[in-house]
Amino acid sequence: MAIMSLAVQSQSNAQGTAACEVYPSSTTDRVLLLSVTFTVDNATSPQDVFGLGIPAAAGVGRTANSTNWLQNPLLQEDYSALNSSTYISTSWSTQPTVPTKFFRRTTVANTTGSSWTWTFPNGIIISPQSSVVLWNIANNDIVNIEIVCDE
Numbered sequence: 001m002a003i004m005s006l007a008v009q010s011q012s013n014a015q016g017t018a019a020c021e022v023y024p025s026s027t028t029d030r031v032l033l034l035s036v037t038f039t040v041d042n043a044t045s046p047q048d049v050f051g052l053g054i055p056a057a058a059g060v061g062r063t064a065n066s067t068n069w070l071q072n073p074l075l076q077e078d079y080s081a082l083n084s085s086t087y088i089s090t091s092w093s094t095q096p097t098v099p100t101k102f103f104r105r106t107t108v109a110n111t112t113g114s115s116w117t118w119t120f121p122n123g124i125i126i127s128p129q130s131s132v133v134l135w136n137i138a139n140n141d142i143v144n145i146e147i148v149c150d151e
Contacts, residue, residue, distance in 0.1 A: 003034070004086055005148045009041065011090045013140045018096050019050065020145050021059050021089045023131035029085040032123035032150040033132055038143040039115040040108060048108040049138040052118060053099025058131045061093025086149045096133045105137065123150060 010019035019038070024031050040048060103124075108114045126132055134145060 002151050003148065004151055005146065006088055007144060007146045008088055008090050010134075010136075010143050010145060013045075013136065013142050015136055015138050015140065016098065017136050018055070018059065018092075019090070019134040019136050019140070019143060020147075021055070021062065021092075021096050021131050021133045022126060022147055022149070023058065023087050023089075024126060024128050025085045025087050027128045029151070030128060031086045031126040033120060033126055033147070034123050034150055035117060035119045035146075035148040036134060037115060037117040037146040038108075038134065040110070040112055041142045041144055043110045043112045043114070043141055045110055045139040045141050047110050047138075048114075048140045048143070050106055050108070050116070050140065051099065051102035051135045051137050052104040053102040053133060053135065055096035055099055055131060055133045057097045058129075059089055059092035059094060059096040062087065062089035063091045085151050088147055096131065098135060099133060102135070110141075
């Protein structure tokens, strides 16, 4: 197992859209999501409301940001493991659908630099063929998103 971390910027700030989607790179890998942090990049909305959940349908035509995001490569014994088996997408040909239930929701102030972190000490298992999505519930700005996973 290796701790991976990656920062991306959301491409959509429209209400009712995905900000990012985290998913395993293959049908056999699974991912343990340890934390999600997002920070308002340029506040224009009165408030930002986000949720984290499993989409009813995963995104299609994903553009992934995923390679070489090992958090501490100097401590990794197997350097062939530098490529992550976790993908993070911020754009799709067809977006993931809204989760039927969110396991986290929050409202963040409309101040540039406002930030929120969700941590999962035991991790959230993202199984093959599944994903977790950070969802723009209402009035959102573009955000910087940091994801930490164990693979």
